[in-house]
Amino acid sequence: MSKLVIGVTGGIGSGKTAVTDYFSSLGITVVDADQASRVVVEPGRPALVKIAERHGPDILTDEDTLDRRKLRDIVFNNDSERVWLEQLLHPLIRDQIVQELEASSSPYTIMVSPLLVETDQHVLTNRILVVDVPEEVQLERTMSRDGMSKEQTQSIMAKQASRNQRLEKADEVVDNSRSLDHLFQQLDRIHQTYLGLANT
Known part of the structure; x- marks a missing residue:
């Protein structure tokens, strides 16, 4: 087992899959709570x-x-x-x-969960990486991706931790409100940080 476990979380529609797919492409094991x-x-x-x-x-x-x-x-x-x-x-x-x-x-392991901070799953991790987008972006992405109504989407968001609650728990934050290139540049830097931590 990798001794360094990174918890990845973010609200619905924040783009957690894009983040974990990128880590996976770098050879990092991804454990998905969903x-x-x-x-x-x-x-x-x-x-x-x-x-x-x-x-x-x-x-x-x-x-x-x-x-x-x-x-x-x-x-x-x-x-x-x-x-x-x-x-x-x-x-x-x-x-x-x-x-x-x-x-x-793998040198470290990613554990991704939409309810990382709401449940006790976070105790399985050493650090928390939050995928962050504004709430209006969450709404738009989720409604277009899942075909859900605005009310359904807002209800799911209300049951999850708030954006501020997640950010308070974060050791690292990536902004996923812009392009994939912008996201991947941030993840490349964070990957190097995690490799360094895994080797200490």
């Missing part, structure tokens, strides 16, 4: 069985996979269902993340 959350509800996994027991077979697709949109609609409108789901999934997601971190052999 991907881990999909793994723990794959067919045959205990979590999917429990979700289907609670919400009935309609929560599954024809291929017996989780219908994520239906589940999102349920928890979007019901706080008690959201809490139940979080209590089921968060420990499983954490275990999956830890396994993937331990398997990493």
Whole structure:
């Protein structure tokens, strides 16, 4: 396992994927909490069985996979269902993340999570890199990318940490409101910093 773990976070639509894809292209292992959350509800996994027991077979697709949109609609409108789901999934997601971190052999490891500062996932990291954009940019990008309404997007943003809360936790910040070239220039410098830290 790399001894240096960098937590990458940012609000919805901030461009975390562009950041982690770039680190990956430099040979750095990326552990994705969103991907881990999909793994723990794959067919045959205990979590999917429990979700289907609670919400009935309609929560599954024809291929017996989780219908994520239906589940999102349920928890979007019901706080008690959201809490139940979080209590089921968060420990499983954490275990999956830890396994993937331990398997990493790159000089340092990136762990990306939209809820890094809202959950205890940040304790798995040594430093936090925040991908920062103005909130109006988040709104525009998310609505055009995911086809969500303004209200849905704002509701998701309201459940995440505020921009200021994330920035207060940051060890490093990248501005992703401009071009990809501008983003990559910042990431090149940060990569060198992390390599230096990994070698100390």
